[in-house]
Amino acid sequence: MKIYVSVDMEGIGGIVLPDQLRKGEFFYQEGRQLLTNEVNAIVDALLEAGATDIVVKDAHATGFNFVPELLRPGATYLMGGTPIPNRFAGLDSTFDGAFLIGYHGMAGARRAVRDHTFSSASFQYVKLNGREVGEIALDSHLIGVHGVPVLLVTGDDAACREAKEELEGVAVYETKQAAGRHAALLKAPQQVRQEMREAVRAALAGRGGCKPRVIPGPYELEIRYTSTDMADGKYCDGVRSERLDGQSVLHRDDDLVRLLARAL
Ligand SMILES: [Zn+2]
Structure with a gap:
């Protein structure tokens, strides 16, 4: 199992x-x-469950947040900067499933710890084919192009809700209940780690109900920037990229990965 x-x-x-x-x-x-x-x-829970290949991507900010010396042997760790075409380096169609761990609600989500979509500073919202999406959805699509389903999403209650709305059959595990953007009712991290093992087992057992997240093209990605100068910085030819108003640009492409790589 990979x-x-x-x-x-x-x-x-x-x-x-x-x-x-x-x-x-x-x-x-x-x-x-x-x-x-x-x-x-x-990683412990996956090894116990019989996983033979585990790749763990450090997906926050610079991609260098894990403390290397403390990492468990038995998995491969992807660390460092990985722009979108290479965001999930090492992933291919031979994988049985993916987990999104420690995720958060999309930009503008009400009562969600650190709600944002890729950049709090740059993006007010992102819409894919007319529908507002956050990182849970966008990463599920980037994983889905490999034919791989997302089996488990973890994060605060807002992230879990968003995952359930986006991904049919996905398992979720709530690490905390958001009480505001910078406040939450926390579980003790040691309790989270214990319960996480059970969540991993449950997600693997239920993987038959999950499908790769795939939608048919062509694709449109609308981005509303936080200020007009950010939109000014985007070249718009009126066909592949179109300026909608002061703060918004619409990008079009038949290829989803190329679209996201160009626009985000
Ligand atoms: Zn992050």
Whole structure:
């Protein structure tokens, strides 16, 4: 059994403040430890369940957040900058499923820890074929082009809700209940890690009900930027990319990966 695990940071147990998420901030090193310990619990659970190939991608910000020395042997870890065409390096159609761990609600989601879509600074919202999407949906599509289904999504209650709306049959595990953008009712991280093992087992058992996230083309991606100068910086030929208003640009393409690589 081959499983690909993409790990963001905002939805990890014990994480709630921006200071835990950014290099150089006071609580960042503690955030990295929480992240790495949760990754280890998942790798342990996957090995126990009989996974033979496990690739774990560090998907937050620079892609270098895991503490390498603390990582469990038995998996391969993708770390460092991976722009969209290579976002899930090592993933191919031979994988049985993927996990999205530590994810968060889309930009503008109400009561969601660190709601954003790729960049809080740049994007007010992103719409794919007219429908608002966040990172759970977009990453599921980028995984779906390989014919691989997402089996498990973890994060706060907003992330779990979003996953259920987006992905039929997906298993979810709630690490915390959001009480605001920078506040949550937390479970102890040690409890999260214990319960995560059960969530991994349940997700693998239910994998028959999950399908790769695929929608037919052509594709349109509308991006509303936080300010007009960001939209000004996008070249619009009126065909492949069209300026809709001061802050919004619509990008079109027949190929979804090419579209996302160009637009995001
Ligand atoms: Zn992140």
